[in-house]
Amino acid sequence: MLCYRLTDFHPEMLVLFKLLPVLLFFPLLLVQSLDPAFNDDVLGLIVFKAGLTDPLSRLTSWNEEDDSACNWVGVRCDQDTNRVSELILDGFSLSGHLGRSLIRLQFLRVLQLSRNNFSGSVNPILAQIPSLQVIDLTENSLSGFIPEELFQQCGSLNSISLAKNNLTGSIPPSLSSCSNLERLNFSSNRLSGQLPSGLWSLSSLRLLDLSDNLLEGEIPRGIESLYNLRAINLRRNNFVGWLPENIGNCLLLKSVDFGENYFTGTLPLSMRKLSVCRYLDASRNLLTGEFPDWIGEMRSLEFLDLSVNNFSGRMATTVGNLQSLKQVNLSSNRFVGSLPESFGNCVNLKVLDVGQNLFSGNLPSWVFKLALESVSLSANRYSGTISFPAPLLQSYQSLELLDLSSNALTGGVPSAIGNFSRLQALNISRNSLAGSIPASVGELNTTSVLDMSHNQLSGSIPAEIGGAVSLQELRLESNFLTGAIPADIGNCSSLTSLVLSRNNLSGPVPVAIASLSNLELLDLSFNNLSGSLPKELTNLSHLDTFNASFNHLQGELPVGGFFNTIPLSSVIGNPSLCGSIVKHSCPAVHPKPLVLNPNSSVSNHGPLSPNLRHKRIVLSVSSLVAIGAAVFIAVGVVTVSILNMHARTSMARSAAAFTFSGGDDFSPSHDTEANYGKLVMFSGEVDFVTGAQSLLNKDCELGRGGFGAVYRTELQGGRSIAIKKLNTTSLVKCQEDFEREVKKLGKIRHQNLVALEGYYWTPSLQLLINEYISGGSLHKHLHDRESAGCLTWQQRFKIILGTAKGLAHLHQLNVIHYNMKSTNVLMDFSGEPKVGDFGLARLLPALDRYILSSKIQSALGYMAPEFACQTVKITEKCDVYGFGVLTLEVLTGRRPVEYMEDDVVVLCDMVREALDEGRIEECIDKKLEGKYPMEEAIPVVKLGLICASQVPSNRPDMEEVIRILELIQCPTESQEELE
Structure with a gap:
């Protein structure tokens, strides 16, 4: 008799076991129902539910005793047929597999299971639901390939999203048969391979999103056939080659994203036709060329990102035609000249980033006339002063980020800086700004980052700094600031980073710093601070980086907290500090008692007289051992030298055994070759200064690799060469083939290649003689x-x-x-x-x-x-x-x-x-x-x-x-x- 365990059955068979009572009464259900087909929907969904884990009990209304599923949570039915037409279970936290039971829902048009935890593969059985129009499996844990069979019967499918899963493999070519497909989203998976050219045959396509995958190769030709396309996103893949040349023929495009690939060349000229395009991102590629004049024809453009490319030249003035523009990022290119004044016409502009270019001249005045929210002009060549020309500047009420760092700005910090009521980050570091820090910085009560480091600022840190209560990061290092650190800085209770290093600050470290409970980084190094470090600093529980080195601090280092683990480098350069970290006992600690030599015959009760001090120099046992060892080593060195001289003399005699040949004719000396081998120098130089003894001298070894060791020696004229001893003797070709290949390699000459200058052959030893390169290896x-x-x-x-x-x-x-x-x-x-x-x-x-x-x-x-x-x-x-x-x-x-x-x-x-x-x-x-x-x-x-x-x-x-x-x-x- 055969015995089975439940685990021997397929999971869906186990579900049928569970439903056995229902199936036994199935005829009765058919009698009770007006339409037997109703129970196909019920049975299909109940089997589907039985294979799921429902931790939030969202499917409790699904009852196998119901004769209709139309009132169940997440289920919608067609009013005419009363059959299930939509299954929408988004965000139900369900887990399990997409089982075969869904095939019973033959009138299903919409399947939305996004934001759950379904696993396993995409079940190709979905292709057998003839009415299916929408498949949305976004943000699950599906894996494996996208099955080819899924698209072999997809005439009714108009939307599919498999985004944010773990799918691998390539995009199935069968996708091209989905002629009614309007939305395709396979983003955020691990799909690879090249785009199938059949993709462009989907003329109904309105959205194409393949971003954040591992797709590669060039974009196939023919994209212009997608004349209904509204949005295309190929971001963050490994595509190469040029951007699609005829993309401008997709006249309805509103969003184009080719960012973070390896595209080369310029922006396609046909893009000028995209008059309804609002979003254009080609950032982080290898694009070249100048900023296109025709960009002004894309009048609907709201977002433009060409950052991190190799664009060059001047900005086109036609950018002023883009009056809908809201965000521009042109950073990390090689643009030169100045930003065109026509930018001032972009009255809707909110974000401008042109950092890390070669822009020069004065700061453009229109930047501060617009109601911008974020401005970055960093790492350019701007010079002149910072000025805010109008008292009713719109930016005063709108600007949240201002980055002018790493330029050549001069003059002072304008006191009007305090008028920026919404400013969250201000970075004017790495310029040549001078003068004092204005007291108005205390009015920046919304600012979280203030960086004025690496300038020439002088004067003291204003006490008003305590008014900037939202500060999280304050950087003033590498200036010429003097005076004391204001105690008011303790009012900046949100500070996590305080860097005041490399100034001329003096006075004590204020105890108020110990009240900055969120502080993680404190750097006070290279100043003239004095006094002792407050013991209260040990209460800073979040502090992980502390540096007070090279000041004039004194007294005992605090004990406890982070002070128990700080390195010596954190406090070095303070000679008057004491404590275990600096290995300097504090005055309160008594020095160790003087211990006299117990072996001395002189009384320990009095000092030695000068005469006795000279007479009582006695060598210790350890000294005698050291002297003996030194003598032994010296004898050994002499012995080895004599042996080396003898060896060299013997090897010099063997030098005559080598047969030399010069030039390209490779003519051997036949009378000696059979016994001693053959040495050929292509240049005709034939003599080594010290003979053969240096060829393979261990002391002259330069290195070893997979094919052999390399040694250095010299020719008679004093020129060094490198000799490679091949360790592949058992694999080397016969002499004729070996010499033929060496001859080919010997003729290769280029300034970036090491020249092969000759070779030596015997059946048991092969040497290659190369040009000697003095600088050593790149490694x-x-x-x-x-x-x-x-x-x-x-x-x-x-x-x-x-x-x-x-x-x-x-x-x-x-x-x-x-x-x-x-x-x-x-x-x-x-x-x-x-x-x-x-x-x-x-x-x-x-x-x-x-x-x-x-x-x-x-x-x-x-x-x-x-x-x-x-x-x-x-x-x-x-x-x-x-x-x-x-x-x-x-x-x-x-x-x-x-x-x-x-x-x-x-x-x-x-x-x-x-x-x-x-x-x-x-x-x-x-x-x-x-x-x-x-x-x-x-x-x-x-x-x-x-x-x-x-x-x-x-x-x-x-x-x-x-x-x-x-x-x-x-x-x-x-x-x-x-x-």
Whole structure:
């Protein structure tokens, strides 16, 4: 007899077991019902409910004893047929799977299950509901592929949203058969692959949202066929190439978002036809060209964001035609000149951000005449003074954020600053402002951030500062402020950051600071503060950063609270401070008693006389041991030197065994080759200064890699060369093939490639003789702590561009490097990079890629993923991948893979995540200390990421890389400012 457990059955079979009593009385229900079809709806929904978890009991009204579902919560019926037409369960907190039971709802038109926790895959059974028009599964936990079958019978479907799930795979090509589809939203998933060209056949489409996925490749042609399209959003994907050329033919478009991709080229000219477009976002791409004159024809535009691109030139005056404009963001480009006065015609403008450009001249006066809410002109070249010309300035009642930082502004801080009654953040740092801080800052009672740091402000901090009661962050560091810290600052009870360092402040640290209970950062370093630190500071329970170093503080350090764990660096430079942290006993603590030498024969009751002091110098046992050890070491050194001299003499005799040949004819000396091997120098230089003994001398070893060790030696003229001993002897081709490939590599010459100058051959030993590069490897410059100095931004850009040129030259000659990494990029005396170790795989026979990858396993993190796939061809694109990783390594100063105690950090993943979250500046090498142009850094980061794409076809070739890098580079004058 067969026995079954309930767990052996399919979940829906278990539901049928539960419904067995209902099914037994099913005939009776049919008699009681006017239309037997009613029970299809009831049964379908009851089975659907049985497979769900309903933590809020929202479905309690669903009763299997009812003969109609029309009165149930979330259920709507058609008035003519009384069949279920809509199932709307948005935000019910339901969980479970989308079971097959929904197929019973054959008259269902709307299925809305958004904002729940449904899991599993999207059930293709939904395609068998012929009347279904709307599918909304937004914001659930669905996973897996979107099934191809879902769209094979979708003639009635006009809206589908699978947004905010965990779906993977590509967009099914069958989607093109949904000819009536008007709304398509697959955003915020992990969809990948390229857009199917059939997407443009959906001529009824009004909304297309594929944002926040992993889609890639170029946008297919034909978008102009979507003549009903109102909104398109492809934001935050990995698309490349040019923006759709004919997008302007979609005349009804009101919203266009192509932001955060890798698009290149300019804005399509056809966009000028989008006269009803209100929203245009092409930010965070690699777009170039000038600000288009035709932008003024997009008269309905309300939102314009072209930030973080490579746009250049002057702003077009036609921007003044955009009188509906409310928000403009042109930051992080290379715009020059001044903002056009016609901007003053944009009377509805609320937000203006043109930071991190090359704008110059005086601050535009119209900025403060409009009723703006947020203004950022930071990191430009504005000069002159800050002035607010009109007493009835509209901005006084509207402005909430004003950022004028990092310019060349002079003059004082206007006292009218206090008139901004709604100001929440004011940043005028990193200018050349002088004079005193006006007392009117106390009137900024809505301001949470006030930053006047890095200026030339003098005078004292006004006591009125205590009136700015909403302050959370106050930064006044790096000025010439004098006087005492006002006790009134204690009234700013919301302060979390107080930075007053690098001024000339004097007097004591006010006890009132201890009342700032929310304080997290307190920096008073590099001032002239005196007195003792208030013991009440230990009550600051949220404080995690404290610095009072380099002042004239004295007395005992407080004990308790954060003072128990602060580092010495927090209080260093205060000679009169005492306590355990500074390892200086306070006066109240008695010094340790004097302990005399117990072995002395002199009485301990009196001091030694001068004569006895000279006579009683006795060597201790430890001293004798040390002296003996030193003698032993000296003898050892002499012995080793004698042995070395003997070894060198022996090796010098063997130098004659090498056969030399010069020039390109590769002619051997036959009488000695069979016994001793063959040495060929392409240049004709044949003698080594010290003979063969330096060829493989351990003391001359420069480094080791996947293909062998490298040694340094000298030719007779004193010129150094680098000799690579191949450790792949068992894999090297026969002598004829080896020499043929070496000859090809020896003819490659480029300023960014290490020249191969010769070789040595025996069946058991192969040496490659290379140009010697004195500056060491790029890896050493980036990661060796003992390496002198830090690479500047200009040096790093030069390294990236030079490396790209070297690789491009190799690829023109059909040579694949195979082993691209920072240890194989060498630096010459002028800072020019030279790529070495190229083409070494050509010296080996045809290898299985797994053998080859094992030979270069030291390149972990640089290796393209196709090395792990037997069916994918290895091409130049694997070098492009390694170059992309190397680019990110140069920018961040971090290794491609870093092993933490309980985690592994992959550089590409870390940088991509930071870029997606808009915090890329956190990844740039901290050694640069912010001395780099963000308008160059972000595009180079993006270029590195696209070169390190997982899909080889998405990576550009090296010639394209060079063109993009040359477009990214800033004008010379902006570089000089950063040096």
